[in-house]
Amino acid sequence: MTANQPQTIAPQALPEVINRYLTAHRAHDTTTACSAFTPDATVVDDGNSYDGSAAIEEWMNRSATEFTYTIELTAAQRLDATHYIATQHLEGDFPGGTVDLRYRFTVRGDMIEHLVIAP
Known part of the structure; x- marks a missing residue:
């Protein structure tokens, strides 16, 4: 498996630290x-x-109070042992009202080292 071929996984199969976040x-x-x-x-x-x-x-403190929204985890992928993607659906009072965002995680040990959030 390479970074170009993500593997779809069950959301609960994401590393514990990602699920905790x-x-x-x-x-x-x-x-x-x-x-x-x-x-x-x-x-x-x-x-x-x-x-x-x-x-x-x-x-985090700013984004938690800037808008009111709900978040639903809709998909998860594993790229390799340290790279994962969680797709989340957000609905709220932000511009546009709904968006699907990809949270691209890099983990180091049992912690998140890098996170990129983008549509």
């Missing part, structure tokens, strides 16, 4: 969600990059 994110539990990242992690969302724990926590 997704569950906390859905519940707007930023403390638990932040604990899933390495101290030097990077998150890229909406074209902006957030590097390190403090910047990621600030991003």
Whole structure:
């Protein structure tokens, strides 16, 4: 299997740290969600990059309060032992009202090292 051939997996087959982050994110539990990242992690969302724990926590706190929305995990893929994609459907009061976002994770050990969120 290569990065060009993702394997569809059951969402519960995602690594524990990814499921912990997704569950906390859905519940707007930023403390638990932040604990899933390495101290030097990077998150890229909406074209902006957030590097390190403090910047990621600030991003999460802002995004948790900026709009009201629901999140449903609709698909999961494994690219290799450290790269996963979780597709989530969001509905809410943000511009457009609905969107399917791909959360592309890189894990290091039992932590998230890199996350890119994009349609």
